[in-house]
Amino acid sequence: MSPDTTAGASPVNQDVSLQVPAQAHLETHPGLSPDGGPSVTLSIWRGDPGGGAFVEYQMPAIEGEVVLDVVHRVQAGPAPDLACRWNCKAGKCGSCSAEINGKPGLMCMTRMDQLPQGVPVVVAPLRTFPVIRDLVTDVSFNYTMARQLPPFAPRPAGPDGIYRMMQIDVExxxxxxxxxxCFMCQDVCHVIRDHEENKAFYAGPRMFIRYMELESHPLDTNDRRELIRRRTGLSLCNITKCCTEVCPEGIHITDNAIIPLKERVVDASYDPVAWLGRKILRRTKRSAAEAAADAPAFSSPTREDR
Amino acid sequence: MPDHETHDFDVVIIGAGGAGLRAAIETKERGLRTALVCKSLLGKAHTVMAEGGAAAAMGNVWPDDNWQVHFRDTMRGGKLLSNWRMAQLHAQESPERIYELERWGALFDRTSDGRILQRDFGGHRYARLAHVGDRTGLEMIRTLQQQAVALGVEVFMECKVLRLLKDADGRASAAVGYWRPSGDFVTFNAKAFVIATGGIGKSWLFTTNSWECTGDGDAIAAWAGADMLDMEFVQFHPTCMVWPMTARGILVTEGVRGDGGALRNAEGRRFMFDYIPPMFASETAATEEEADRWYDDHTNNRRPPDLLPRDEVARSINSEVKAGRGSPHGGVFLDIATRRSPEYIRRRLPSMYHQFKELAGLDITTDPMEVAPFQHYMMGGIWVEADTGATTVPGLFAAGEAAAGMHGANRLGGNSLSDLLVFGRRAGMAASDFAGGRLGTPTVEEAEVDQICKAALEPFGRDSGESPYNVHRDLQETMQQLVGLIRSETELVRALDALDKLDERTKKVSVTGTPAYNPGWNLATDLPAMLTVSRLVTRAAIERRESRGGQTRDDYPKPDLELGKVNLIQRLRPDGTYELEQVPLPPMPAELAALLEEEPK
Structure with missing residues (x-):
């Protein structure tokens, strides 16, 4: 069951036991008595795979806070069992992704004062992944896709044992x-957001940039183009750029990864000149079959497959 | 009681940051059945936050650099308390570990002739840090993660280890923990264990550390009877954000200073010139002109005092603020805007630019940052044998921040990332050997396992106790106020009293809901570890009646000659208290000692 993330929408599978009036917290929790000062309200989805609902928490406003700060104060106050993931709180680890007012964002980098004021801030879990509890989702899909990737296979180093690469080539x-x-690109990708059935054979934007990274790696010897065509579902992407828009690192996912990757795959499979070239010229990269044999997922499934 | 599952492995590695991942790669490559157990998702460990780079004397920028100079810098930076053998191995092996990352796909920034570029950092005589802009930790963890995945290491994510159990012969034999998503308990039986759980920062109010850094590894090792070394040495990173309050403690990389940034007080003065200690006077610039020339010519000029080791810079900032020359929000200014071009700043320090822009609404290419020292790193921890990472408990190994010895009284920036690689690998090697030579199936008492699980669930059974968040907050206030950068006997003794009371309160916390993904309960199970570690830190801080590196005592402001010859070891007694012992430093070979005498050119 995925939660509905639209602000103000009626909650999925409403569980009344989770609906606690906001005012109750102010009355019962010491230190949060209403003092007439400015306040903020978070409307947080609470629930589990069986269903849940949005619950409002009204907290005193504090200058400079990000959404995650308020979530932490909710945990330290009215809802100690509110589940959310976070680690670095500095935009570097990608753990605290959520749908904030309907849009994916890192809770640690979304400032409260830059969201619409005077209305509750709606915080929901990423919709594309199954809910575990509250704001925490099961993102194992991404780890499964990572294991299907034939890994980096570098060419031998130079005579002094050291690789030389120019800055422009590694950029x-x-x-x-x-x-x-943070998997927000995976979250907004409509190929899997509304089509659970596509997940079995769609690697998603996060993995497309990984494939493109290896394609453009100056040292790599694996040819993954045939695999990309057959197994990653790249052709399902119709370049709506939703992934690029939500990337907190500003990676040009569509322009610099997906489109060039599509071109390379097409060239490899359907371009007669390239085909002829491969027949005549010496092959420098390892074949699709050789590359595929390297992928860990095909030889040793691990715990994350549960 | 929830379901209880059991797994059998050759080696179980606890913690999936740089050290844990590197250890897992080693044991897996050696053909051992390897489990990697971590509290968060794979790839989110605190290593990801490392910014500036990994120190390795590759000599790509300054050919004069070599392991001997790196060894010297490390020992002096550690105020001569580092384990000399660890400092030697680290200096010798770091370059190969960095090149190894490149063979696994890492893309470091390059020199103009295509080799790995190296950057300047505090306390290092030469530009020595291999880096990727200011996101080196991300590059490192991703490379190691991808290599571990490629090798098929089994990863148990979001799984917290509560205790380590020994067999009848005293060998580490099982780790008991729970899955955070379900709250179900799990036991890992193994022939060898590697603790790589990182830091302890969450016992302080303001820290650069993530929620995971609760000292779990230090605590489970101490509870299992392992010797704990030099627990008083806690590093306060001199440059962390101070404003907004909620961003207080977020790290500002030393790379800002390595790339030309200068510290200034409210009067605009570069105050670090007033705080050059005698130990570093011969290698530190005396004037601003010399300091500024150094960036282009390391041979004929000396290093700016802004790049003194972290303990010196942190103390100096503290003194300026105390003297009333601080910035509006209680720090000092870190200025790179007037010293480097906006393009240069954005290219070299992209995440600093982003971090200040987003969180403080400040453009570091036009305005100075406000910074102050906050808890960052633990030099102390589990005592290990230098070559193997073996602890005093057979079958138990440790590496990375959880292990101690490498950094002595103060760690140099950049030495941590290479430490993880060098000693993660070595612990993996030694754990493999130990597991390979251990006969039979490790067994532990079932009743012990049951007892641990029962105790962990107790907070659910109490309905009137206080929230674990309250206890945690008070612990953080205690450590922040009484066991901070500047310490005194009176305050440290008060801290011990406060910790006793917090211990009692921890035994009475209650939580609501179910064990499934319940952060309140998770915190309740983290508290015992935080309290044990905080007590070990405080006890050792009382015992070391001198100022040295990460230990600054108001009441003993100078280093003590005799205390400079000993490490402090603490170990659990049968009655549950810890004995504390002064142990002489291991004797250093004459040829290495001679390196320390040498004056820089």
Whole structure:
């Protein structure tokens, strides 16, 4: 069951036991007595796979706070069992992704004073992934997709044992390696957001930039283009750029990864000149079959498959 | 009681930051059945927040650099209390560990001839930090994560370890914990364990550490009887954000200063020139002109005092603020805006630019940052054998921030990331050997396991206790106020009293809901570890009646010659208290000692 993330919409599978009037917290929790000062209200989805509802928490406003700060104060006050993921609280780890007022964002980098004032801020879990509890979702899909990737396979180093790469040649890959795996690009991708059935064969924007990173890596020897065509569902992407818009690292997912990847795959499979070239010229990259054999998911499924 | 599952492995690694991942890669490559157990999702560990880089004497920018100079810098930075053998291994092996990351797909910034670029950092004589802009930790954790995944390491994510159990012969044999998503208990039986759980910062109110850094590894090792080393040495990183209040403690990389940033007080004065200690006078610039020339010419100029080791800079900032020359929000100014071009700043320090822009509404290319020292790193921790990472408990190994010895009284910036790689690998090697040589199936008493699970669930059974968040908050206030950067006997003794009371309160906390993904309950199970570690820190801080590195005593402001020759070891007694012992430093070979004498050119 996925929660409805639209602000103000009626909650899915409403559970009345979770609906506690906001005022109750102010009365029962010491230190939060209404003092007439400015306040903020979070409307947080609370529930589990069986269903849930939005619950409002009114808290005193504090200057400079981000959404995660208020969530933490809710945990320390009225709702100690409110589940949410977070780690660095500095926009570097990608743990605290949520749908804030209907849009995916990192709770740690979304300032309260930049959201509409005077109305509750609606915080819901990422919709594309199954809910575990409250704001925490099961993102194992992304880890499964990561294991299907034939890993980096570098060419041998130079005579002195050291690789030489120019800055300009590593910069494309460095852009993709800024990815903090917040999985918000996966969350907004309509190929899987509203189509659970596509998940089995769709790697998603996060993995497309990973494939493109390796495609553009100056040292890599694996040819993954045939695999990308057959197994990652790249053709299902119709370039709506939703992923690019939500990327907190500003990675040009569509322009710099997905479109070039599509071109490379098409060239590899359907371009007669490229085909002829491959027949005549010496092959420098390993084949699709060789590359596929390297992917860990095909040899040793792990715990995350549960 | 919830379901209880059991797994059998050769090696179980607790913690999936840099050290844990590197250890797991090693044991997996050696063919051992390896489990990697971590409290968060894979790839989110605190290593991801490291910014500036990994120190390794590759000599790509300054060919004069070599392991001997790196060894010297590390030992002096650690105020000569580092384990010399660890400092030597670290200096010798770091370059190969960095090149290894490159073979696994890492993309470091490059020199103009295509080699790995290195940047300047505090306390390092040469530009030595391999880096990727200011997101080196992310690059490192992702590379290690992808390599571990490629090798098929089994990862148990969002799984918290509560205790480590020994068999009848005293060997580490099982780790008992729970799955955070379900709250179900799990036991890992293994022939060897590696603790790589990182730091302890969550016992302080303002820290650069993430929620995970609750000292779990230190505590479970101490409870299992392992020797704990130099627990008084806690690093306060000199430059952390101070404003807005809610962003207080977020790290500002030393790379800002390495790339030309200068510390200034409210009068605009570069005050670090007033705080150059005698130990570093011969290698530190005496004038602003010399300091500024150094960035382009390390050979004929000396390092700016802004790049003194972290303990020195942190104390100096503290003194300026106390003297009333601080910034509006209680820090000092860190200015790179007037010293480097906006393009340069955005290219070299992209996440600093982003972080201040988003959280403080401040453009670091036009305005100075406000910074102050906050808790950042734990030099002390589990005593380990230098070459192997073996603790005093057979079958138990440790690496990374949880292990101690490498950094002595103060860690140099950049030495942590390379420490994780060098000693993560070594712990993995030694754990593999130990597991390979251990016969039979590890067994522990079922009743012990049951007792641990029962105790963990107790907060659910109490309905009138206080919230674990209240206890945690008070613990943080206590450590922040009484066991901070500047310490005194009176305050430390008060802290011990306060910790006793917090211990009692922890035994009475109650939580609501079910064990499934319940942060309140998770915190309740983290509190015992935080309290144990806080007590070990405070006890050692009382015992070391001198100022040295991460230990600054108001009542003993100078280093003590005799205390400079000893480490402090604490270990659990059968009655539940900890004995504390002064242990002489291991004797250093003459050829290494000679390196320390050498004056820089």
């Amino acid at each position: 494309r890959g460095q852009e993709f390696r800024k990815c903090i795996e």
